Amino acid sequence: MTPEADISRANRKLIVLGVAGLLLLTLGSMAIGKYWVPPGTILRALAAGLTGGEANVDPIQQTVIWNVRLPRVMAGLLIGAALAAAGATYQGLFRNPLVSPDILGVSAGASLGAVLAIFLRMPVPVIQAMSFCGGLLAVGAVYAVGAAVRGRDPVLTLVLAGVAIGAVVGAGISLIKILADPYDQLPAITYWLLGSLTAVNRADVASILPAMLLGLLPLVLLRWRMNVMTLGDEEAQTLGVDTRVTRLALIVGATLITAASVSIAGIVGWVGLVIPHIARLLVGPDFRRLLPASIMLGGGYMLIVDTLARSVALTEIPLGILTAVVGAPFFLWLLASGKRDWS
């Protein structure tokens, strides 16, 4: 029994268990809502929709399942998975436990794009597109600054550039909030900044899928290199890794998936910060296991949070509020319990 065979066997077990858990969660989440739909009905409706056959399902239920709940559940899974995967990547890359997917300003940039689009009364697809572009632009600017500064620790430079550019972008957001129509635009902006999946439809999910898959690709391919990157820039270089190219590929991947999720869901904090910690406690720091574990935990966590968000109260609760209420205490507990995760 070589340790490596252990890893792939343990990984297979992890993925089978995780996928089974996620399927159950998905079914449960689709059953819960304004009114209860029995899981059996859901399965029949899904099967009928896929095969194009006739289902013994009330057409209203069929519509609710296919056009409302399925896209929303899919979006929740995707966004949770994306944020957790990006968080795990950035925490390793920047060797810092307090790092979340927006460390390089992707959320701030995406927010500015979206807020500007709302201010300009653009339609929803344009808001999403501007948010996506804003996120990429902000990270691009941070990376350009980081690359222009030579002779300093490149990782620290990136983080500090992220803080500075994030502040400038934040100022832009505040300015637009002041200028926005307080009765109409400001609530929309505030709601967007707190994160929500309320308006998500099938087209939205389809629109972010390519960016998600494209962004995930370098993370999966570089899964072992990522371990070496956690040693820091100089050590990784002396071990023969081209750290500039590797870091760029990982940052581009993590930024793409973060920007894609922020573009349809708004800012959902804490997931990308907390989930990788839990995943690390469960499966250890090896990125080959940490990545799948983070993806599945993140997807499942977001599914539960979104189900709560749309079912516990009469009005929907913004996701960012719930994730913070659950995430922050957990993080404090992690801090106080002195788990020897980070020494």
Added chain:
Amino acid sequence: MLELRDLSFGYGARTIGSSVSLTLGPGEILALLGPNGAGKTTLFKTMLGLLPPQAGDVLFDGASLATLSRAERAKRIAYVPQAHAALFPFKVRDVVLMGRAAQVAPFSAPGRRDREVAAGALDRLGMSHLGERPYTEISGGERQMTLIARALAQEPKILVMDEPTASLDYGNQMRVLSHVRRLAAEGMAIVLSTHNPDHVFMVADRVALLHEGRLAGLGQPAEVLTPATVKRLYDIDVVMGVLPGGSFQVSSPRLNTGE
């Protein structure tokens, strides 16, 4: 095997040291001694190709280091950093396996041969029993040994060790030095930096004294490392000699207590 030819080194436009020339052959241990700020670390970084030379060249078997790719360099020269606190609780075995990065294609993971080499490196240092322990939970001495094992897993010709005995207790310092001696006996060329003249006498075949960025001496320890040169480097008065029953020269400092 390794040659520094009239090397100037520094960061950007700032020159830290210049006119350093020395060579290193297989099985040879070269100690680099010099006060803080003399440029030891910068010289190491230049030798490892982390910093480009400002003038002169670093040659490996006659080929300039700059012509080799990072992976090619890593297969020839391995770096042993000072034992540091790691962030992530990787197992010792996995840390050592990272030494194989230059041999593993970017998109793949280590294979059977890589694991065998890593296990062999641990075994060579008598560390096999620690393989499954998290790197974050072992002692400082064990961490230093793990990093040496990681360097060995690169299967290099040269080891560059940055103060391998720093921050270790007395017993671990001697254990690390014994291993250094043993590796050299097996043909490894080793450059190490230290502040302790005793350690130079114990393991080094030659010593290079670095003072304000220049070589202030290069040769056999007994000839180069004298009370006069220690005074010049560290501004400390010492007496040197072999203790009765001892096998190395030792350096005994006189403290300036102001009396």
